[in-house]
Amino acid sequence: MPNKIRVLIVDDSALMRRVLSEMINATPDLEVAGCAPDATAAREMIKLLNPDVVTLDFHMPGMDGIEFLDRLMRLRPIPVVMVSSFTEAGSETTLKALELGAVDFIGKPRADGRRLDDYAEELADKIRAAKGARLRRQGAAVFAPPAAQMPAPPVGNGGGRGGGNGRIVFVGASTGGTEALKELLLGFPADCPPTLIVQHMPEAFTASFARRLDGLCAPRILEAQGNEKVEPGTVYIAPGHSHLQIRRGPAGYLTELLSTPPVNRHRPSVDVLFDSAAALVGRLAVGVILTGMGKDGAQGLLRMRRAGAQTFGQDEASCVVYGMPREAFLVGAVEEQWPLGDIARRVLAVTR
Known part of the structure; x- marks a missing residue:
């Protein structure tokens, strides 16, 4: 041993x-x-x-x-x-x-x-x-090579991508994700595309996390309560007690919380969020998977890509733990892999 x-x-x-x-x-x-x-x-x-x-x-x-x-x-x-x-x-x-x-x-x-x-x-x-984590000193910049391009995934039911209007961003993260999400969202303007996030975190923590980000970042950031209208300029963070997904309402998309059993040992689970994006938003979705241990989100991101979504993964050099992004990369779910500092720019580029 x-x-x-x-x-x-x-x-x-x-x-x-x-x-x-x-x-x-x-x-x-x-x-x-x-x-x-x-x-x-x-x-x-x-x-x-x-x-x-x-x-x-x-x-x-x-x-x-x-x-x-x-x-x-x-x-x-x-x-x-x-x-x-x-x-x-x-x-x-x-x-x-x-x-x-x-x-x-x-x-x-x-x-x-x-x-x-x-x-x-x-x-x-x-x-x-x-x-096995990569320690980062406060304020340290991470440099990495240009994006790696993944081959096309197996043929699904998607098609070409839509234009900039109507895009919705879906993000998953775990270990190291609190700081990674802060860096990502600091790169978003006040009128950013609607963004839904699952960060593996206990129930008592997500409200404080959302408030902390809301005080630092330009968009409105809140802990999802369910049935909120999904609209530009707002970021919805899954509460620690429930899965978060998107659903269609009479006048657009709404958030929805589920108390169903854990998926991949997690509730909230990234796969649950990504699966709803694949099923309902399809080619107008953008998927992002950030640092974290385990494999939650890999299959959901693959389903998003097969449905026509554009998908991004954080690269190994900038991850605290290159687990979830690695699993997604290996199954062909990640279309482009970028250093953390470049992901916000790339997401905004494809949503406008």
Whole structure:
């Protein structure tokens, strides 16, 4: 077996350190390199143990997790998975941590919540993704080669593409997606094409995420509530509790939320959104798949392309985790692959 991924657990709770340690050490390809109760101990243990990944609590005596993360990413960058409480206040702090360079986050295990074996599996997945993640310093530009062109997909029921009017943009993202979406939407003008987004994120986080983006970006950005009219200048983000899709209304398209079971282990699922785009919008849709682990969205984007939509994928060099875009690229769903910094320009070019 290849070398195990070595994890440093940083948490002021002895109980939490023990629970996380048992989960990590029970996973064959992971092991706990050490445990630290505070930032001071963590700093010394990182120097001594050189772990592959750090799990970091927010609330610690002395220096809190956010301050420690800020210093760590400036002075000694290392993949970090934040351990957060899934609350409104916790969501704001988590979003700040992702801005500072944390790769991902997970809630704290609770005896009255989801099954602990499910939690342990998700924790292991996030640690593995963090180990292979591409760390980006704040404000760093990403340079990559020109777009790669994919061959045409198998023949579907689509045709040629429509003109600029009436285009609707559909976007999917996961690990690393909060910052990628911010960069994408900062490139959109106030009168951007209608845009629907699925970002894998828990229920308590999506409203805060939408508000944060709305305060930074030119378009109106909101957490979808269902039955909103899909109109230019507005970006609709799927809530963490429901699938988001598009449906026809009497006077145009509307958003629709579904509480149906998870797809690809996710609700909201990118495939659900993309499938509705393929079925209803067809050649007037534009599909974009951004950084994230797993394969959610790959088949839906392929169905979009077969229906005549233009499709874009984020390239490997600019992804935090080149998982979802890679899967979509390999099945022929991605027509053009671009660095993150170029995707907004390309999307706007084909929608006008």
